[in-house]
Structure formats: C-alpha cells, structure tokens
Amino acid sequence: NIIYVPGNKVYELRLELASQGIPQGGGVGFEIFDKTQIGVTEFVQRLNYIRAIQGELTRTIRQLTEVEQARVHIAIPERTIFTEKEERPTASIVLKLRAGRVLNQGQIGGIVHLVSSSVEGLQPQNITVIDNTGNLLSRASSGDAVADSKQLEYQKSVDKEYEGRLQSMLEGIVGRGKAIIRVATKIDFTQVEKTEEKFDPDTIAVKSEQRTQEKSAGASTGGVPGVLSNQPGQQPAQTGGTSPTSQRQSENINYEVSRSVSKIIQPRGEVKSVSVAVLVDGTYKKEKGKTTYVARSEEDIKKYRELLMAAIGYNKERGDQVIIENVPFETGVEELPPAKVDFLRVAMSVVKYLVPIVVVVLFIFFVVKPIVEALKAPVIRRMPEGVMPAPGVHIAATEPEEIIQEDVLEMVKKDPRRASMLLKEWMAE
Incomplete structure (x- = not known):
C-alpha cells in the first residue's frame, strides 16, 4: 500500500494527483472485521458494522457511470424492548455526478431501494438523496415518483x-x-x-312463511263414580258425557322488498x-x-x-x-x-481550382519534359582544343541548347536542393 517516489518530487506528485481527484477514498468495507481485536466492546463492534455497510454501499453506488463520488450515512437506533417506542433507521446519500450527467427518477429510485434492501428495517421513505450542490433528488416516496412518471407517460401516449x-x-x-x-x-x-x-x-318477495294447524276430538264417561253404583240391587246410573272437539290453524308470512347488491371496481386511467x-x-x-x-x-x-x-x-x-x-x-x-x-x-x-492545374501542366511541359528528354538523349562531349578526331570517326556538332541542358543536369546533380528551390520560385512567379 506504499508508492515510492523520488524525495524531491513528493509534493509535486501529490499536487498533480490531487488535481486529478486521486486518490478517491472508497471507505472501509467488511474487511474491517478481517483483523479481530481482543477486548473490543459491543459498542465499537456496532460502529464498525455501520461503517462497513456504509463503505460497501458507497462502492456499489460509485459503479454507476453517472456517479463520480458518493457518500452514504446510516443512522441505526438502538433496539428497545418497547415496540411502541422503537425508532426506524434512516439514511442519507450524497452524490457527485460526472460533468454533463443526470440521474432520472428511475435510477434514483433504484439507489433508494438498493440502500433500503441492504439495511434491516430501513424503509424507502426514510432515505434522502441529494447532490453535491444540495439539490434534493429523491422525493418523499420513490414509489410515488415512479408512479407519477408512468402516469405522465401514459397520458402523453393517449394524447x-x-x-x-x-x-x-x-x-x-x-x-x-x-x-x-x-x-x-x-x-x-x-x-x-x-x-x-x-x-x-314494485316487486315483493316472500322472505319467510310459517303455517300451523292443530285438530283434536274425544268423548268423556258419565255416572256417579264410586262403589255404590256398582252394588247389587242398585239401579245403574245413567251414563252421560261430552264429546269435545279442538281445532287450531295459524299462518305467518313475512314479505320483503326486492333488492340487488352489486360491487363495482372502476379501472384506473379513465x-x-x-x-x-x-x-x-x-x-x-x-x-x-x-x-x-x-x-x-x-x-x-x-x-x-x-x-x-x-x-x-x-x-x-x-x-x-x-x-x-x-x-x-x-x-x-x-x-x-x-x-x-x-x-x-x-x-x-472556377479560377481557384483551375490555376493550380494550369501551373502543374506548364511545369510538366516546360520543365519536366525537357529534363526527361535530355536524360534519354546521348551526350556528345566536346573535343578538347587541339585534339583531332581519329580517321573514320564522325563527330556530331554540339548545339548550344544541348550544352545548356548538360549544364542544367550537372547543376541538379551537384545541388538538388538549390534546384528545387529555384523551381518553386518559378512556380510562384
């Protein structure tokens, strides 16, 4: 974890790296628990756990192409045995976006749900997201924000x-x-x-109906009851009796007005x-x-x-x-x-494009062509003065033009740079 540089360039390199945003602190993650210290209190362990979660979430959020730097702050209250007094965790996220980049509501909602899913008991509505200039990026409920954007898109599509x-x-x-x-x-x-x-x-329906019907009939015996009427020598008593008859009939009918119950659910987007x-x-x-x-x-x-x-x-x-x-x-x-x-x-x-063509053509005909022909023609040197040709040898007369061409070729061979400069001056004229 150490970079060695020359001693006389330490401060210069530090300034250069700082101007490029290097190093970028990503925060400590769960590697904080790699080295377990003996005698660490529960309070310190709890703080290290929160630091580890914050660091891991910061690293994850910085993977987005639009985000240059990120900071995550999580507040987890201490647990209590009283459920009615229990407080919910909260979180704050600070984002520094890259130049010219913008996060849409869908991406912001994704960051909110990422953090809420990483912390136990943390609700999306308890997360606040701002940028490095202090502008609020998240709304009270990211779910409502996503729903509003979808509703707006649907209305535009209908229009x-x-x-x-x-x-x-x-x-x-x-x-x-x-x-x-x-x-x-x-x-x-x-x-x-x-x-x-x-x-x-107008419509009456029978709700309940009850009918009851009873009938009873029987005869009763007559005479004096006892032993006297049954002794010998006594006149039998006259028998007499009644034959009572009982009849009962009841009818109970309950009527109710007709009714209909309907459950209607109107769809959204009407x-x-x-x-x-x-x-x-x-x-x-x-x-x-x-x-x-x-x-x-x-x-x-x-x-x-x-x-x-x-x-x-x-x-x-x-x-x-x-x-x-x-x-x-x-x-x-x-x-x-x-x-x-x-x-x-x-x-x-037209002249702008025609003049260079004319210059090139003239250069070819009056400069390049004579040089090429002179190179192809046989060169006949002049005889030194006082020297006579051998018998039977014919010496052609050397014309002044041929002599000039020979001199030009010699000059080009000896000093080609000067010859090229001379040609450039002619073309410029």
Whole structure:
C-alpha cells in the first residue's frame, strides 16, 4: 500500500494527483472485521458494522457511470424492548455526478431501494438523496415518483394516439401539411371501488312463511263414580258425557322488498374529458402570376368539426371541446423568385481550382519534359582544343541548347536542393 517516489518530487506528485481527484477514498468495507481485536466492546463492534455497510454501499453506488463520488450515512437506533417506542433507521446519500450527467427518477429510485434492501428495517421513505450542490433528488416516496412518471407517460401516449388518428383523417380531406392538431386529455388515475344496493318497491318477495294447524276430538264417561253404583240391587246410573272437539290453524308470512347488491371496481386511467384544438390552412389560387389566399367556408369548418367530434366520441356532459380555426399558414405555396446567378463568384471559384492545374501542366511541359528528354538523349562531349578526331570517326556538332541542358543536369546533380528551390520560385512567379 506504499508508492515510492523520488524525495524531491513528493509534493509535486501529490499536487498533480490531487488535481486529478486521486486518490478517491472508497471507505472501509467488511474487511474491517478481517483483523479481530481482543477486548473490543459491543459498542465499537456496532460502529464498525455501520461503517462497513456504509463503505460497501458507497462502492456499489460509485459503479454507476453517472456517479463520480458518493457518500452514504446510516443512522441505526438502538433496539428497545418497547415496540411502541422503537425508532426506524434512516439514511442519507450524497452524490457527485460526472460533468454533463443526470440521474432520472428511475435510477434514483433504484439507489433508494438498493440502500433500503441492504439495511434491516430501513424503509424507502426514510432515505434522502441529494447532490453535491444540495439539490434534493429523491422525493418523499420513490414509489410515488415512479408512479407519477408512468402516469405522465401514459397520458402523453393517449394524447399522441388521438393526435395521430385525427391528423391522418383530416389531412386526407384538406391535404398533407394543411392541418395542425393538438389534443389534451384529462385522465383519472384513482381506482374507485363501490358497492350498490338497490330496492324495487314494485316487486315483493316472500322472505319467510310459517303455517300451523292443530285438530283434536274425544268423548268423556258419565255416572256417579264410586262403589255404590256398582252394588247389587242398585239401579245403574245413567251414563252421560261430552264429546269435545279442538281445532287450531295459524299462518305467518313475512314479505320483503326486492333488492340487488352489486360491487363495482372502476379501472384506473379513465378518460374524463378530451379537448381538441385544430388549425386549418385555406386554399390558394393563382391569378396573373399572383397567389391569393382563400379562406374555407363555414360549411367546411362545420363538417370538419362533426368528423372530429365523432372520432373522439364527443360527450358534452363530461366537458369535451373541439375548436377549429381557419388561418393562413406562414409556409405558403408562393413560389420564390429565381435567385440571381453571381457570375463573378462562380468565375472566382472556377479560377481557384483551375490555376493550380494550369501551373502543374506548364511545369510538366516546360520543365519536366525537357529534363526527361535530355536524360534519354546521348551526350556528345566536346573535343578538347587541339585534339583531332581519329580517321573514320564522325563527330556530331554540339548545339548550344544541348550544352545548356548538360549544364542544367550537372547543376541538379551537384545541388538538388538549390534546384528545387529555384523551381518553386518559378512556380510562384
């Protein structure tokens, strides 16, 4: 863990590394427990555990491409035996983003859930995320933030779908590029659950019915009871009796008014109202080389409005609106006058590219070609003065031009640098 440098460059290298943000302290992680010390108190162990979690989370968050540096602070309260007095852990995250980088709400929500899942008992709503300038990045509930962004995206998609359908339909009548349509919808994202109980007084239903029926009949004996009537010589007593009959009948019927119970759950994302704004361009006529604008008739505007109302399922009770305005568009069909040709500019551009070509051609014909021909032709040296040719040997006369070419070749061979400079001066002239 030590880097050795020359002693006279220690401070210079420290400043250079500091200017580049090196070293970047990543914090201590769970390696803090690699060296266990004997006699460490429970309080110190608890602090080391919190430091380890903070360091590991800092390292993980710094893996994001948008994050340059990060700090994580976790506050874990001491546990108590009283559940009603127990406090929840909290956390704070400070992020330093790279230049030109921005975190969206989805990424911020991911960081919040990462930290909440790493600490026992830590809820996402108890985590605060800020940047190095102090701006709050996280909301009260990251789940609500994600839901809001999804609702906004859904509403935009509904508006775009309406606009696309209406635009294609109207442009089929007025022409491509002749209409501009904007749609604004109001969408209810609340989920409603209700129970309805309806009673029908005209319909009566039997709730309960009870019927009871009893019948009894029997005869009773007559005479004097006892032994006297049974002795011999006595007149038998006259028998007499009654025959009672008992009958009972009851009926109990309970009626109840008819009712129906229904449970209704309205889905989220119900369109409450639709507002449509349309700009329609007119027509154009050419008369004597001049283009004039002609506005569309009221009948046409009415027809367009009826078509749009039918396309969106117009409902006046929910507050739908369709507004059409006929205005001339700035991008009219008037033809622009032909632009005047600047012959001087064209000529200068042609000369700009033609002059180098002419110079190269002249250089080839008047400089390179004579040199090449001179190299190919046989060189006939002049005889020294006083020396006569041998008998039978024909000596050709050397012309002045050949002598000059020979001198030029000799000069080029002796000093090629000077020869090239001379050619450059000729080309410049």
